[in-house]
Amino acid sequence: MSSPATLPGAGAPRTPPKVRRPEPAPRVATPASALAAFRAESRSPVVEPDGEEWIVTFFWRDADADEVLLFVNRLTDERDLDRSLMERVPGTEEWQLSYRMPGDWRASYAMVPKRPGRPAPWRDLAEQASLRAALDRGLPDPLNPQRMRNRVGNPVSVVELPDAPAQAWLAPRGPLRGELTRHDLDGRRPWVYRPAEFTAGGPVLVALDGEMWVGELSLPAQIDNLIADGLIQAPLVLLVPGGDRLRRWAELNGSGGMPDWIADVLLPWAVTGHDAGTDAADRLVAGQSLGGAVALLTAAERPDAVGAFLAQSASLWQEGLADRAAAMPATTRGYLEVGRQEWVLLGPNRELHRRLDASGVRHDYAEFNGGHDYACWRGGIADGLRALLGVRAG
Known part of the structure; x- marks a missing residue:
């Protein structure tokens, strides 16, 4: 596996197209x-x-x-x-x-x-x-x-505004009940959150841009709240940092090699060192923007390792990426959401939803009235986790 410095695409970060709003803001x-x-x-x-x-x-x-x-x-x-x-x-x-x-x-x-x-x-x-x-x-x-x-x-x-979707699991209800640790792995420094309720061999959540989810937007705190309310199974959480702008563009663009790194480096390490489960069906990759695109590609191109995606405002403006994502196996599960104010991404995400539906991929699709924005994603990620890690009957 290539080191981060030599990943494909590392020398050519790209930027999304700058397109005027179809209609001026009201x-x-x-x-x-x-x-x-x-x-x-x-x-x-x-x-x-x-x-x-x-x-x-x-x-x-x-x-x-x-x-x-x-x-x-x-x-x-x-x-x-x-x-x-x-x-x-x-x-x-x-x-x-x-x-x-x-x-x-x-x-x-x-x-x-x-x-x-x-x-x-x-x-x-x-x-x-x-x-x-x-x-x-x-x-x-x-x-x-x-x-x-x-x-x-x-x-x-x-x-x-008054009818904005509730973000009921966002606020911490006290100290984390599980253990949050940081590690060195292959040139990166991921965090691992092991909820108090996690049992060996249980589900795995890979969260990209992990540095955004370990501070005030604490994803571990949301997971604690969802577990406490009986809404999700307790996952082992692997929070992968995105790094600075250049590194993030190099590693999270469509040719950056991140899906293979997740499948071949991160997940085996989590199995041997942190009791992660080995069943691909119980492994989920979550990401926003470029990370959302990586979540889709990992599910599509490494179904041997990952069986579900949680993609928020995925950067489907990248050439050929939607076609690659749409080719995922019908056994994949997912959660796809995009903001109605995202005039560059709304159409491509709607079209991907249509194509996944047509190919039988089981997934939830949501549109929120907002933009490319953690103010929205911080609530939507909990909705995605409920859909994909929901407590199973029996």
């Missing part, structure tokens, strides 16, 4: 009532009913800013950033921007201010990575207590 004029509520209660965003939908108004206080960009996951179009500039309330330090959204919407967001005499952080950037870095380092909303950290570890705020 920006509307800010109601006077929203500004009044903001001033009276110092809260943001202000959410008000508007027929069957809701007007969501974001506010920001900044006397020194020349401009303020509101970066909302997948409402902001990176090909049309001017449309996401907040409006200054004349004669004040207040900035505002409103959207009309359905009641099941959830998203992370941040503000990016431009300071006098300095260039706007989001303009005149030569390549996509620089733009993404600028947007990922925006500032959280100080008037919104709901926060999380994005992939680069920066705090961002979260907005969710």
Whole structure:
């Protein structure tokens, strides 16, 4: 097996296509009532009913800013950033921007201010990575207590409307009941979580981008909660770190060799050292974005080792990847979900769902009103685990 530094594709990271939103985000004029509520209660965003939908108004206080960009996951179009500039309330330090959204919407967001005499952080950037870095380092909303950290570890705020799917297993109910350890394996440093209820030979969950799931978005805590509520079998959890941007692109793209590493290195190691089960039917790979694509490919191309996938917003823009994923055996089980605001990925994931249905692959399919966003994935992963690791009758 190749080392991480020499995996196929390691020298040629690729990026998804930058395509404009098919329709502009539903920006509307800010109601006077929203500004009044903001001033009276110092809260943001202000959410008000508007027929069957809701007007969501974001506010920001900044006397020194020349401009303020509101970066909302997948409402902001990176090909049309001017449309996401907040409006200054004349004669004040207040900035505002409103959207009309359905009641099941959830998203992370941040503000990016431009300071006098300095260039706007989001303009005149030569390549996509620089733009993404600028947007990922925006500032959280100080008037919104709901926060999380994005992939680069920066705090961002979260907005969710009244009908957004519940994330009932997210909050820890106390210290972890099992044991979380970290190990060195073939140039990587995976974590292993062994729930207190796990028994030798039991099911295995491989979670990609593991560094996202061992902090405040604790996947082990969610698993503890699901086990305590009698909803899933206790799995041995292998959390594989994604690493920095270049390494992640090299290893998680469609030619990066990760499915074979999971099957030939990670899982045998877990069997010999951590009592993992050997039945492929009880082994599940979960991932988001590029990791979601790897979860699909592992199930499709290594059915000898893995029998199930949990793919969230899988990066099916990669050439030929959907065809490879669609060729998985009919014995595979899966959970596939994508956000309705993901205009590049929604169509390909819908089409993959159709093809898997036609070939008899048993899987659940879900669409959520959100974007390419851990604010949504952190709840959806629990739904996928319930579907794939649900307690069996008898």
